[in-house]
Amino acid sequence: MSDNALLQSRRAAAIPRGLASAFPVFATRADNSQLWDADGNRFIDFAGGIAVLNTGHRHPAVLKAVQAQLAAYTHTAFQVIPYEPYVALCERLGKLAPFKGDAKSILFSTGAEAVENAVKIARAHTRRTDVIAFSGGFHGRTLMTSALTGKIAPYKKKFGPMPAGVWHVPFPVPQYGTSVADTLNAIDHLFRADVEPANVAAVIIEPVQGEGGFHPAPAELLAALRRICDAEGIVLIADEVQTGFGRTGKMFGIEHSGIEPDLVTIAKSLAGGFPLSGVIGRSAIMEAPEPGGLGGTYAGNPIACAAALAVLDVIVEEKLLDRANRLGALVRDELQHIARRNDTIPIGFVRGPGAMVAFDVLKSGGAAEPDPDGTKRVIQEALKQGLILLACGAHANTIRLLMPLTISDTLLIEGLAKLQNALANAR
Template sequence: MTNSALLQSRRVVAVPRGLASAFSVHAARAENSELWDVDGTRFVDFAGGIAVLNTGHRHPAVIAAVQTQLTAYTHTAFQVVPYEPYVALCERLNRLAPFSGDAKTILFSTGAEAVENAVKIARAHTGRTDVIAFAGGFHGRTLMASALTGKIAPYKKKFGPMPSGVWHVPFPVPQYGVSVSDTLRALDYLFRADVDPANVAAMIIEPVQGEGGFHPAPAELLNALRRICDDNGIVLIADEVQAGFGRTGRMFGIEHSGVEPDLLTIAKSLAGGFPLSGVIGRSYIMDAPEPGSLGGTYAGSPIACAAALAVLDVIANEGLLERANTIGTLLRNELQRISKRNDAVPIGFVRGPGAMIAFDVLKARGGTEPDPEATKRIIQVALENGLILLACGVHGNTIRLLMPLTIPDAVLTEGIAKLEKALTTIC
């Protein structure tokens, strides 16, 4: 029995089945865009811990910052004894905020926690209760975040009633026959039939849907939502948990549209693999909750704050915004080339800004019918050939590419070759 197989047998006994793992290989070490399992097998990592590792596994600058912080202190609880790394990081993030006017930032631990608190802040500011989200959106696995998420299985199944006051409208996806006009008509109907806009505290939207299939929110839609929010006193929340920190070729995904949100939720690649999240927002909105009403025991850990400050330096010093665009251009060109191969699985709808790239696996070349079973086989064959891939999308037929932005050219080329081999092997 291999070491991974032995660990998998232990995992099945010790860990509940509700926590699913994409693969049964178990990590032993990792470096930048490569990972080795406990049996010594090497993998090219095109998953990046689900978009957490834009700066790669164990970036030397991040590790150095963490080691320095470890020699000082590891925890005090910011609510008890505050510390400089938290303040310094908030100052940096405030300067990066993609909106005009003064900004403030509060830190947490997970993306779902950031979303929960963004809703609390919006409710405190507006004195209202309801929130509008979008079909296909993913906002986390806590109860309110699950309610906001626009997908039943597996995120809501068996968990009973979701929190009230959450409404969904369709997200525009051309291959699913949903246009921006369809979305805006549905929103207008929602306001006429189900919820008074005067009761809506916030709208939350991913500038590029993550789990939902890497579908970019059209600028036309984001501009329309901004007008609707302004006309009705609604807070516009951009969920940047997956799209943020350089993945799309901009620091935040919403910057591609020119639309200014009121609040942003951030996490994932913020701290290079250490648990950290936050909400950046307009100061007058962020100050609405009463003292003591926000926070968390581990929120804004000094270790994670030190890592995040190093991550921001790496993004700037190594030109990772430009690197994301370079990687994305290469990926789009290569995927278009592979899609023309007669011996490859039918793929299409290559999409995404920067290096937030995805494509759909289809039943027929030039068609639109999804093929989730072929998608599973492609991912398994890729794993057997040393490439880690992830699927997503409401139909389970989208393959998303989330390699670190620090990936060397040679490893990127190797990974693309492994992907092409998987796409041609199962035909």
């Protein structure tokens, strides 16, 4: 029995099926954009731990910062004994905030925690309860964030009633027949039929939907949401958990639109593989909760804070925003070339800003009918080739590419060649 197979059998015996893994291979070592499994197989990583590794596996600057923090202290609980790395990181985040005016930040451990607390902050500020979210959106797996997530299976299935006061409207995806006008009409209908604006605390939206299929939110929609929120006293939350820290070619995805949110949720690539999340917000809104109303035992762990400070340095020093745009252009160009070929499984709808790139696997060329089974074949063929890919989307037919922004050109080209072979073998 191989080491991977042995570990898989141990996993099945010890871990419930509710925690799914994409592949039956087990990591033993990783470096920048490469990963090796328990059987010694090498992979090029186009998944990045689900958009966590914009600065790659084990970036030397991140490891150096972590090692220095390990030598000092690992935990005190910021609510008991505070520490400088937490303060320094919040200072940096406040300066990066994608809105004008004073900003404050608070740190947590996971993206779901960040979203939960953004809702709490919005409710405290507005003294209202309800939240508007979007179909196809993903905001986490806790009960509140599952309610916000615009997809039933697997995130809500069997988990009983979701928290009240969460409303969904369609997200505009032209290829599936939903326009910005449809979305705005749905909001208007919602306000007339189901919830009055005076009860709505927040609207939450991903600038580019992640699990929903890498569909960018049109600038026209974001501008309209800003007008609605301003008119009705509603807090606009940008969920930047997957889009943040350079992935889209800007520090935050919403910066492409020129629209300013009130609160921003962050996580994933913030700390280069260490668990850290947070909320950046306008100071007047962030001050609404009472002392003690926010926090968490591990929230803003000092090791993760040290890692995040190093990540922010790396983004600047290695010009990763420019790198994201260059990578994205190369990848989109290659995908468009593949889409014109007739010797691969049909693909189309290449999209995404910066290096947040995706495409759809289709039943036939030039059409929009999804092919989820074909998508599974592509991903399995890619694994055989030594390439790690992830699917997403409402129809499970979108393949998203999340290679580290620090990937070398040589490994990028090798990875794209493996992708092309997988698309050919999956016909």
